[in-house]
Amino acid sequence: MSAIAPTITSTVRPDHRPGPAGVARSEWTKIRSLRSTFWTLLVTAGLTIGLGSLFALGRTSGREPIGPDFNAAGFPFNALFLSQLAIGVLGVLIVTAEYSSGMIRTTFTAVPQRGLLLAVKASVFALVTFVVAAVTTFVTFFASQWILGRDSRHLGVSLTSPNALRIVVGAALYLTLCGLLGVGLGALLRSTPAAITTLAGLLFILPIMMNFLPLSWHRDAIAQWLPSNAGFQIIEKVAQPLQLTPWVGLAVFAGWVAVTFAVALVLLRRRDV
């Protein structure tokens, strides 16, 4: 502590500047250095696998009538209704925790290119989330199909059956998009409660509220475009009446996320930190 001078100076090299690679390393360090990241991802995985298996088990009780159009591959992924919130909250927190702690000022001092920062932060988060989500959805699939397969009616399907792979990968993409929606809302609103409330409102409350509108207001035509309604079509075996087709639905959900990011980016560049 008393010897100050010798270690202050370092050699600065031309690459000592903010760039995508360095910022990505930095964001990865931020994500991996928090225990809450690990726990939230574990909760997301646990809820999806646990509830998915539970839903499958419910169908094997024998008391549930199973029709020919039973969506064996996709049905367990109704668990995403709950786990989408966990991953969305993690997305919110990786942005809003920087604001609430004041770290964001250090971050923007080190990386004044705010657009680059948000883009890289979102990309690193998306990559981490997709890897965890994909492992989760594959485990959910195999666990739930094993359970369904033990039923005397042999309800389980294999990954090679029509649409099964699309559903499993699609479910992982859906979770990733939920997390990204959280990141976008966090950057847009900067406050944890505001962003989480908005996230829950968009994913849960909005679709429920639609049910109370009169049919004459083109309720069903509107409802299919809502983020979670559109996104959830990716776990359907075939296109549902009054709903978008699976990939179009997921694309519409991605559009919601993209719009959130576009607004966040404009505000981020303009606003005081």
Next chain:
Amino acid sequence: MIEARELSKRYGETLAVDRLTFAASPGHVTGFLGPNGAGKSTTMRMILGLDAPTGGSVTVNGTAYREHRYPLHEVGALLEAKAIHPGRSSYNHLLAVAQSNGFGPRRVRQVLELVGLEHVARRRAGQYSLGMGQRLGIATALLGDPGVLLLDEPVNGLDPEGIIWVRNLLKSLAGEGRTVFVSSHLMAEMALTADHLVVIGRGRLIADTSVAEFVARASGGRVRVSSPDAARLRQLVLETSSDVGQVEAGHDGEAPTFTVAGLERSVIGDLALHHGIAIHELTSEKASLEQAFMELTADDVEFRAHGAEQPAERPAAPVASHRKA
């Protein structure tokens, strides 16, 4: 080099920073002084491009901060102590900041050692004291080996040893030719650390001067004279000095007093001897730095406790000497 020209920031109705023009030059510790709420932090955020000015401009080494290619190497900043996620260790915090500008773990270990946090570097920052938070903030500021250092209240929460450490560190950094710009509301601390002062109150520039000059101007170099024949002595003094205060009655049977500016004690003493006037007291009034600061900012404190006494005994004399020609 930090240069602000007519820098202003308005929040709705409030003018937080009002046409501020000043400079902090390399090789000096420039103290940025003002009461709480004077606009110091807002100014610092504008220097770093975090807040956009509503008027005027500020540059670091001639360029707006956000245009710099090597931001961490250009400016090291400490804005708030403990502006760090409580669940992250200081090592990982520093590593994340370092990596964003292409620095690695080696540099992180260097700065941790420099601020004396190497033994607690793996502990979660939420458990840190305010003083440790300040050290971590200083470590963050030093990461990029910057030519300009910007520190907002760096001694807040430090123990006496830590305060001396920061003082010496800032001086040695300036000694290496760096620009050190450090804010504080503690006048006495600035007197020991800074060689130049930028004083603001309610967003406006009050003084841009050297520390010595600041005190001299504020105290006015007055001499306090106490004499049983004060009225006659005052008349004699008035022949050589135009700035002589009124005679005030002495308390508890003491002789009446008055004050004189611009005359040495010896001159007054000789004058009194020459005219056979007894003198009971002859003292140089040296305003403490705190006092000088309070007097200068008395009108510019935004919040004051109700009924608090005005510290100023005399109307504040404007102290503005611009270093730059």
